[in-house]
Amino acid sequence: MLRITVIAVGKLKEKFWTAACDEYLKRLRPYAKTAVVEIADVDPARAGGVDAARVREGEGILAAVPEGARVILMAIEGEQRSSEGFSQHLDELALRGESDLAFVIGGSDGVSDAVRARADETFSFGPVTLPHNLARVVLLEQIYRAFKISRGEPYHK
Known part of the structure; x- marks a missing residue:
C-alpha cells in the first residue's frame, strides 16, 4: 500500500480546516496509509530574520521526511497538472516502485x-496563492480524487 506523508509548516487553528483535513484523511484510508506531520512555524523576528526562520523550519521538514521517500515540494513555480494528470503521475510513481511519497x-x-x-520534484496548483491551511485541504482532496480517478470510481462530493 502506498504511504503518503503530508509535511506542513504551521498548525491548523480553526476547526473547519481540521474537519476538512480529517474528512479527506478518512476517505483516503482504503487507498493509502496517509499521515499529516505539522512542523512548528518559526517567527522570523525571534529567529533572527526570514532566512534563519526558513532554515529552522527546513530542519523540521527534513527530519519529518520518511527515509527513502520521494519528496514532492508544493511550490507556485512547480509543475502544474490536471486532476487526471496528477492521478496518472501517482500511478506512474507507484509502477516505478515509489511507494513512499x-x-x-x-511556511508563509x-x-x-x-x-x-532535497525535493525530487515540485508541484503547483497554479499561479494563485493559497493560504497554507487551504493548500493542505486542496492537496488532500486532490490525492483522494487521484485515487478515485485511477480506479475509475465515482467521485462522491
Whole structure:
C-alpha cells in the first residue's frame, strides 16, 4: 500500500480546516496509509530574520521526511497538472516502485534551500496563492480524487 506523508509548516487553528483535513484523511484510508506531520512555524523576528526562520523550519521538514521517500515540494513555480494528470503521475510513481511519497507545504516565507535541494520534484496548483491551511485541504482532496480517478470510481462530493 502506498504511504503518503503530508509535511506542513504551521498548525491548523480553526476547526473547519481540521474537519476538512480529517474528512479527506478518512476517505483516503482504503487507498493509502496517509499521515499529516505539522512542523512548528518559526517567527522570523525571534529567529533572527526570514532566512534563519526558513532554515529552522527546513530542519523540521527534513527530519519529518520518511527515509527513502520521494519528496514532492508544493511550490507556485512547480509543475502544474490536471486532476487526471496528477492521478496518472501517482500511478506512474507507484509502477516505478515509489511507494513512499512526502508532500511538503512550506511556511508563509517559503522553504529553505536545503528543502528545495532535497525535493525530487515540485508541484503547483497554479499561479494563485493559497493560504497554507487551504493548500493542505486542496492537496488532500486532490490525492483522494487521484485515487478515485485511477480506479475509475465515482467521485462522491
